[in-house]
Amino acid sequence: AQKVTQAQTEISVVEKEDVTLDCVYETRDTTYYLFWYKQPPSGELVFLIRRNSFDEQNEISGRYSWNFQKSTSSFNFTITASQVVDSAVYFCALSEPFTGGGNKLTFGTGTQLKVEL
Amino acid sequence: DSGVTQTPKHLITATGQRVTLRCSPRSGDLSVYWYQQSLDQGLQFLIQYYNGEERAKGNILERFSAQQFPDLHSELNLSSLELGDSALYFCASSSSGTSGMANTGELFFGEGSRLTVL
Numbered sequence: 001a002q003k004v005t006q007a008q009t010e011i012s013v014v015e016k017e018d019v020t021l022d023c024v025y026e027t028r029d030t031t032y033y034l035f036w037y038k039q040p041p042s043g044e045l046v047f048l049i050r051r052n053s054f055d056e057q058n059e060i061s062g063r064y065s066w067n068f069q070k071s072t073s074s075f076n077f078t079i080t081a082s083q084v085v086d087s088a089v090y091f092c093a094l095s096e097p098f099t100g101g102g103n104k105l106t107f108g109t110g111t112q113l114k115v116e117l
Numbered sequence: 118d119s120g121v122t123q124t125p126k127h128l129i130t131a132t133g134q135r136v137t138l139r140c141s142p143r144s145g146d147l148s149v150y151w152y153q154q155s156l157d158q159g160l161q162f163l164i165q166y167y168n169g170e171e172r173a174k175g176n177i178l179e180r181f182s183a184q185q186f187p188d189l190h191s192e193l194n195l196s197s198l199e200l201g202d203s204a205l206y207f208c209a210s211s212s213s214g215t216s217g218m219a220n221t222g223e224l225f226f227g228e229g230s231r232l233t234v235l
Contacts, residue, residue: 035224050223
């Protein structure tokens with residue numbers, strides 16, 4: 001069965017610090033997708049990134065960067081120069097294809113990030 | 118704004134009652150997914166529909182049912198409600214409905230329907 005582990009339940013940083021959110025996954029599939037979503041206090045889930053299992057290149061988008069390492073089954077997320085607006089719960093997720101054409105995302109338990117002034 | 122619309126945003130009801138949550142996917146998206154987010158269970162996949170047909174089923178209780186209509190909107194029906202059903206129910210949509218790298222796209226989530234069962 002698929003599993004996503006986010007061991008960090010809560011992280012507190014001071015504004016402008018860099019912070020890394022860890023994600024470790026388990027799957028028997030050779031083809032899969034990994035995702036990060038952000039859930040701000042308002043409650044909606046905001047898509048941040050999708051990465052497929054064949055692309056191990058790191059990705060940078062502004063202050064956000066992602067490090068995918070297949071050898072350690074990890075997909076970590078780093079926020080550089082954090083801001084108060086980054087305060088949210090961040091979820092890592094793994095896609096799971098179903099026989100018959102369905103698919104679903106398995107989510108980790110989330111990491112609550114608090115950025116303080 | 119993800120383009121996915123869920124109604125109602127908040128709902129308070131009593132145990133034993135039945136409620137219906139509604140979801141309109143993004144324009145052009147054929148797949149609709151329902152997720153439940155509760156404090157003790159986290160984000161749990163319930164069910165997926167693709168163009169009106171059920172495609173994948175997760176941890177959905179027998180008291181819950183869903184359907185997707187010809188105009189692609191979806192409804193999640195929750196009956197014989199219990200206190201433990203209190204949760205945030207998300208609908209998500211995507212353009213893809215099949216497995217495989219070429220078709221597994223990101224899910225766009227609505228703002229959720231917060232259900233409180235008293």
